Amino acid sequence: MQTNPTLAASTLCFYGAGSMAEAIVRGLLHKQVAGAGQIVMLNRSNRERLDYLTRTYQVQTAIKEDAKQVYLRDASIIVLAMKPKDAGEALAGLGPLLREGQLIVSLIAGLSIATIQALLGTKAAVARTMPNTSSSIGYGATGISFSPEATETQRAQVLSMFEAVGMVSVIPEEQMEILTGVSGSGPAYVYYLMEAMIEAGIEGGLTAEQARELTVQTVLGAALMMAETGEAPTKLRADITSPNGSTQAAIGVLEAGSFQPNVRAAVHRAAERSKEMGEAVKQALL
Template structure:
């Protein structure tokens, strides 16, 4: 049984998803979780109503929790770190899910050094199927990393990466759900254009995506090999694939991931600048 006490700072969408997963998994009890949030009463009521998790002030949260999950927007993170800095002790474990803020920047805001883990989940955490990447700071013990893994396993899969790869993770799995939604939207539109109702096209396209993903998951086969199995000489699939190829579909997806990765690096640098300005003030 997990006994560490987990305090969330920020009770928005991602915190809600994580708490839901942690409790539904049965690995964490409600008594092990407390929340701090800036204001926003409707959100508080939603969280408290759904799980009866206590809302507390930052001082109380810091005194009580062994692990702090920082689940505020990146632009709010440095303000939060400034607030909690005096209450940080050596063996508090900090897990930050803020996109584009590196461990070094978090560490440099703290007077007392403590272990810091950075996590990059994605939106599918809300339906417990996130692809989450974790990277660890220098002071993190393997049991602390195991603990972080257990939290994020509650909302999907977990992969450990070097922190230098976090921009790439953001470009691939962080932004990835949006690429898939865009593809799905185009499939539905295509279905409608060739004569199907919106409802039928939506259901057929969604089930086709689900089935294709399930096939890869179950068989572990290479996507290119599976594609080949569907194609018959001079058949329909080859006709469709020919159009995707002539419009550089694969290269376009690769470029999208490159652009998102590059933007993540830029945002990280902007956050570093924001943090440097905050320290000067």
């Protein structure tokens, strides 16, 4: 298998083996960005989980502490994929193992680059990322911020990793919270809308299956229409909103309920809450 040239000589060690780590590994292998022999996955105590990952993806795994330390020392890229509550102990132990030139990629929500470096006890090269759940099917949206220590090669490696599970946006770290409000939490807003559409369809006499299928296809088609035409949503909405028609009547109901102001407020509240949670994580760990 041909691996991506930016990662061809690298080894990737996932420190944590949960669903997001698995999604990224699946994308790396599917897009041939890296080979199974380049990837190691570690966790604290779940041997059954590691056995599943080995069987499914043919990656290397380890659960014993001495083996984990060897893999962490040798890895070109270490992906932090543990739960936030486990990060303090894990990073304190990881710091002394690091060598020059290694890259730390964090999937941990709310954990800033400065906090990661403080816990490691060294100014390591760090990429802080915020993927969303759609990464698990290859349609994710990931925000990425880099520490000044990250080289151009390391930046390219991180972009290759996350482009394997969707699109990426490189942003200043101070914008990570608003990105969380838009794309990190964003799928939940769409699902919430879809719940209401399905319920209304059933109330009007459609079967549950019909209401679900029509809603899914409608949302998928609208997203693809916007992506493929490049048109603004305002224009696309206007194109199907005839004066005094059924769509206009529906939009009128949404406007009366302050639909758009409420969505904007929801995005900003998610961003605020992300910042609050990040501060709580920092206080708990430092």
